[in-house]
Amino acid sequence: MPAKSKAIKDTLYLQRIGNRWYCRVPVPSRLRSELGPYLRKALDTSDINEARKRRWDFHPIAKAQIELAERRLGLAPTRPAEGPRERSYAAFRARLKEAGPAVFTNVVDGEDMSNPALDALVDRAERSGDAEDTDFVQAFRDHVKDRKVVSEVLKEYLEKNPKRSMTTGANYGTTVKLWIEHHGDRPLHDVTRSKALDWLNAVSVGKARDTIKRYATVMSHLWLWVYRAADERPRNPFEDLTQAADERGRAAESYDFFSDDELVKAYKAVAEDEELRPLFLISIYTGFRLSECMAAERQVLGEQECFVLLTGKSKNAARVLPVHAKLKDITAPTGAKASALSVRFGRLMRKAEIPEGKTFHSLRKSFTTALERLGCPEATAARLLGHAPLGITYGIYSKGRDVAELKKWVDRVSHPV
Structure with a gap:
């Protein structure tokens, strides 16, 4: 029966005494008073490779002796008639897990031994035909190799790497849920890049770029956690995955601007x-990102009230932008977290039935679109949006140079709110 050997260790069921090899089959504890701890048979060879072949000649004989002893002593397990059992990877893994590990240490001599309960389960699977099922084969292989399914990996990862906020932990859970819905709750060891990309394309429809990136990042972290102790590991299938995603997952669609009707609906x-x-109003009249809306300070430069942003997403994000008349009495809140506000904004948009893909960042796009419609020169728009150096180093602080020119374009931006 080599096909069922499991080959957990090269010396499974083997014992060497002097120069000779023996086949040694463990006896269930309830029969040891009758048969002893092991059934042993000399294999008449000192060659390990030959011993590995011959052990399977004695193994079925030993199991038959054990079953005979059980019947003789009235200890044969009696099982109620079973109805149809679920034939799926998850169901097979559950049964295998219940049977216990493939190998455990014998408390008598400290040596590894095969798990009789698992052997019995495999025997039943062969008789019922389950052993021919590809899901059973995969489940058995993963069980023997002690591979955790992705939900178990997530639990272990978060226990060892607790996140600072509940939102981050929830994002991990959401990502894994999406993975399981698409590929099932299985180990990550056999995930290919094409399988990972297929999943990301499927779940990225209508999602913002940052959300798609987060999906890939979460799965990459979990994959690396699985292989953390490996001497050599294959290529991470989730690494740089967003760069290969379909057009439907790209930022241009995810960060589409609000139409006038949508803007009114979103503001309500x-x-x-x-x-x-x-923050909503500040963004549509400045083009600031959510974090920039909260970080910008107000100062008077060149007799003009301006938003002054000293740092930002990139080196060009530091900029000065005249305050629009609509924002004269509008003040950004203090003490709030941008991440929490972003989540809350998304929930309100879904509740208001705003089309998917419209995020807070879409308000920045609305400001950009307004400048384009006005015919604002590209160089000026780039400076207002932080895509090119505005020129704090050009002396805006000391002379207010360029502020008046920028204000002309900012004041011309108009929205229905």
């Missing part, structure tokens, strides 16, 4: 929120 959704309402 945040009108009662004392934190999101002012």
